[in-house]
Amino acid sequence: MREKGLQTLLVYEGGRHNFLRMNYVAYLTDFISVGPETMLLVPLEDAPVLYLSPVWDIPRAQEESFVREVRAFKEFWSRLAALSGNAGLIGREAMSVGLHDQITKALGRTAVNAKDIIENLARSKTPFELERLRRAAEIADAGVKALHEDARLGLKEYELAAIVEYRMRSLGAEDNFGMVVANHHNQALHPPTDRITQKGDIIIGEITPCIGGLFVQICRTMILGEPAPVVREKYAILKKAMGLGMEAATTGAPASAVAAAINDTFIEYGYEQYCRPPFMRVRGHGLGCGSFAPGSLEDANQTRLEEGMTYIIHPNQYLPETGYLTLGDTVVMTKTKAESLMKSSWDIFIKE
Amino acid sequence: MIFGRHSVLKRGCSTWDPNEVPQAEFQARLDNVRSEMARQNFDALVIYGDNYSFADLCYLTNYFPKVRGGIAVVPRDGAISLLLNIGSRDVPFAKTLTWVEDVRASNNVGADGAKLLKERGLERAKIGLTDSGKGFPLLQLEEMKAALPTVTWHACDPLMVSDRLAKTPLELEAMRAAGRLLNTICREAGRLIKPGRKEYEIIADIDRLARDQGAEDIRILAGETRLNPPSFKRAAAVSNHWAVYLAVQHERYWSEAGRTFILDNDTKRRSAYDQAQAAVAQMARELKTGGAVAAIGETGRRALGDFYATALVYGIANGIGLNQWEAPFLNESDAQEVGAPAIGPTILAEHMTLALRAAFQTEGKMIIFGDSFEVTADGAKSLLIS
Numbered sequence: 001m002r003e004k005g006l007q008t009l010l011v012y013e014g015g016r017h018n019f020l021r022m023n024y025v026a027y028l029t030d031f032i033s034v035g036p037e038t039m040l041l042v043p044l045e046d047a048p049v050l051y052l053s054p055v056w057d058i059p060r061a062q063e064e065s066f067v068r069e070v071r072a073f074k075e076f077w078s079r080l081a082a083l084s085g086n087a088g089l090i091g092r093e094a095m096s097v098g099l100h101d102q103i104t105k106a107l108g109r110t111a112v113n114a115k116d117i118i119e120n121l122a123r124s125k126t127p128f129e130l131e132r133l134r135r136a137a138e139i140a141d142a143g144v145k146a147l148h149e150d151a152r153l154g155l156k157e158y159e160l161a162a163i164v165e166y167r168m169r170s171l172g173a174e175d176n177f178g179m180v181v182a183n184h185h186n187q188a189l190h191p192p193t194d195r196i197t198q199k200g201d202i203i204i205g206e207i208t209p210c211i212g213g214l215f216v217q218i219c220r221t222m223i224l225g226e227p228a229p230v231v232r233e234k235y236a237i238l239k240k241a242m243g244l245g246m247e248a249a250t251t252g253a254p255a256s257a258v259a260a261a262i263n264d265t266f267i268e269y270g271y272e273q274y275c276r277p278p279f280m281r282v283r284g285h286g287l288g289c290g291s292f293a294p295g296s297l298e299d300a301n302q303t304r305l306e307e308g309m310t311y312i313i314h315p316n317q318y319l320p321e322t323g324y325l326t327l328g329d330t331v332v333m334t335k336t337k338a339e340s341l342m343k344s345s346w347d348i349f350i351k352e
Numbered sequence: 353m354i355f356g357r358h359s360v361l362k363r364g365c366s367t368w369d370p371n372e373v374p375q376a377e378f379q380a381r382l383d384n385v386r387s388e389m390a391r392q393n394f395d396a397l398v399i400y401g402d403n404y405s406f407a408d409l410c411y412l413t414n415y416f417p418k419v420r421g422g423i424a425v426v427p428r429d430g431a432i433s434l435l436l437n438i439g440s441r442d443v444p445f446a447k448t449l450t451w452v453e454d455v456r457a458s459n460n461v462g463a464d465g466a467k468l469l470k471e472r473g474l475e476r477a478k479i480g481l482t483d484s485g486k487g488f489p490l491l492q493l494e495e496m497k498a499a500l501p502t503v504t505w506h507a508c509d510p511l512m513v514s515d516r517l518a519k520t521p522l523e524l525e526a527m528r529a530a531g532r533l534l535n536t537i538c539r540e541a542g543r544l545i546k547p548g549r550k551e552y553e554i555i556a557d558i559d560r561l562a563r564d565q566g567a568e569d570i571r572i573l574a575g576e577t578r579l580n581p582p583s584f585k586r587a588a589a590v591s592n593h594w595a596v597y598l599a600v601q602h603e604r605y606w607s608e609a610g611r612t613f614i615l616d617n618d619t620k621r622r623s624a625y626d627q628a629q630a631a632v633a634q635m636a637r638e639l640k641t642g643g644a645v646a647a648i649g650e651t652g653r654r655a656l657g658d659f660y661a662t663a664l665v666y667g668i669a670n671g672i673g674l675n676q677w678e679a680p681f682l683n684e685s686d687a688q689e690v691g692a693p694a695i696g697p698t699i700l701a702e703h704m705t706l707a708l709r710a711a712f713q714t715e716g717k718m719i720i721f722g723d724s725f726e727v728t729a730d731g732a733k734s735l736l737i738s
Contacts, residue, residue, distance in 0.1 A: 016358050016404050016487075020420065034355040034581050036691055053689060054355060056665050060580060096486035096691075097493060135584075158365035162563035165363075169556030172584035177361045177419070190445040191366040191418050194566065210360065211584050278440035318441070 007085025029065035088114025124308025137341035157192035177208035185323035219328035222349035241265035241315035249338035356571030357581035395477035405485020407674035462492025466499035480508035509693030530602035531735030610722030628710035631655035639732035666711035
């Protein structure tokens with residue numbers, strides 16, 4: 001804030017905690033709001049104040065965050081009008097036009113977009129964040145194990161998804177960006193339908209539990225019954241790509257190197273066209289809550305992999321012979337290389 | 353109002369059976385909306401929706417966004433288009449959820465929306481913009497408007513409010529299905545809530561009951577002293593008191609309920625819970641065709657007595673349907689809190705649907721009772737028992 005000449009930071013969240021964009025308020029306070037308006041006001045020299053709605057959630061915010069002064073959101077406006085000096089705004093992307101205009105009017109000027117302050121701070125995960133991510137990884141592994149144990153013929157897709165969800169919630173998962181689907185030839189991942197599983201179905205899953213606002217992801221494939229030889233043969237390509245992707249993920253390498261290692265593997269087997277949209281776009285992406293660095297694992301991303309970054313590497317792939325297959329682990333960058341947070345085997349799981 | 357923790361992905365059963373909810377249902381809605389467009393002289397509507405607030409988008413298209421948002425472009429004549437922030441490989445699945453044939457993928461519905469409007473010859477049009485949930489990403493909205501400098505934009509969030517008030521038989525059936533699911537959960541919950549169990553373990557059981565029955569989405573808030581969203585921080589064991597708020601989305605429509613489980617013989621808390629149930633029952637008696645919306649609030653005030661002020665903080669009544677909170681609202685403050693475009697009517701009409709609740713603290717513990725109802729000529733009909 002000092003470097004940018006800011007006297008105040010306004011950090012906004014709209015109660016839509018999501019793994020596709022950063023929840024800046026949660027990153028700074030460890031409080032995940034549920035109401036439509038939450039604003040953390042951070043003065044340069046004074047204690048922060050959290051303004052939120054609904055008012056009945058104020059005691060939870062006081063209990064879960066370090067911020068001692070928590071007030072109703074409607075009180076924010078009088079404080080805003082009294083602010084002097086430059087103000088930075090973080091979370092503009094999550095704001096409605098109306099709210100943004102109201103803030104600008106109350107301030108008497110447009111607040112500076114200051115999101116890079118937090119995004120730069122949050123690139124590398126702290127030991128506190130890593131502890132939560134490791135716990136989330138254990139829960140994700142448990143979700144995969146539950147599917148292996150309880151998936152059976154005759155269940156509907158949404159019941160398969162519920163198996164995973166239940167095990168993870170029972171262990172404390174708060175949310176899940178989870179998709180589990182089953183078919184002889186899956187076109188893509190999607191939320192579950194009421195399709196009934198049949199012998200020979202390939203069950204693919206992208207499982208993403210959330211703990212303390214932080215997400216990890218695991219992708220795996222299983223089969224109900226003995227797989228056709230072609231499925232084993234093609235799945236082996238995913239495993240090879242996963243291994244090569246992990247090898248390419250060295251500290252200091254560009255994110256694109258991981259994507260290239262995976263794409264080159266599929267190209268080697270004649271699937272170049274399937275490495276591009278509409279079949280495939282990215283080979284992984286940043287994960288957590290604090291930051292999405294290094295961004296998407298794709299050809300154009302030159303972001304260097306840094307110690308403490310967490311992201312998923314997933315050579316998920318649609319192949320014409322088998323349909324969509326999934327494999328992926330969340331990794332953390334160590335001093336030298338990527339280390340998987342997951343313990344589940346990369347092998348395709350076969351359930352007789 | 354009671355806000356739950358919004359799901360990162362709507363990951364429950366996601367289907368559309370055209371035999372159960374035929375395209376004709378949506379055509380009738382579209383015809384009504386187009387009449388209103390003609391009356392207001394709009395050439396087209398752009399309707400934004402996301403997984404947080406999808407009601408208006410879904411009302412016309414039956415599509416509900418699973419994670420990111422999207423827009424429907426509704427010209428006064430001609431085919432509707434859906435432009436969704438999804439990958440192109442996700443389009444075939446998206447098409448299984450809607451009758452709209454023109455479904456397109458985009459990673460910037462603002463910029464691509466502008467292109468689509470130009471493609472439809474609407475670059476000089478008068479366009480109504482509906483974004484009731486105020487979720488249109490600000491930068492994308494600015495980009496769309498900047499790319500169409502000769503379009504005249506009119507905010508028209510309330511445009512569909514009156515159409516959506518009285519539910520059709522098919523809408524009511526979806527809400528009853530959600531209600532029956534809630535009823536099962538409420539019945540089973542007594543078996544699941546036992547002293548010594550962790551809060552998040554019980555929440556997992558409740559969540560499973562809903563998902564195994566095909567719920568599209570679920571909100572759970574629970575606790576002893578207040579309503580908390582699910583969190584790994586809630587590892588404390590349940591003692592002798594637990595209150596739970598539940599909302600279930602089934603076939604796009606929400607129903608809600610609240611229950612309190614008192615596991616000891618504390619007469620004061622039991623009496624307070626009796627009062628909460630009686631208050632909801634009395635408010636429900638006001639849900640009759642031609643009745644005044646304000647009478648619900650007045651009855652709630654009388655029935656809740658000293659608890660009324662706290663209960664107001666959680667809201668005691670609001671419309672429910674494609675949105676957890678929709679018109680009619682009791683007052684401007686409730687409508688504003690949820691960002692609703694209109695407070696709605698002051699007189700109840702047949703087939704409106706409302707959630708009623710009494711939530712407050714007593715003896716340091718949370719008490720909640722609530723149900724969802726349909727307004728009929730013969731009085732309130734519970735959506736949970738049907």
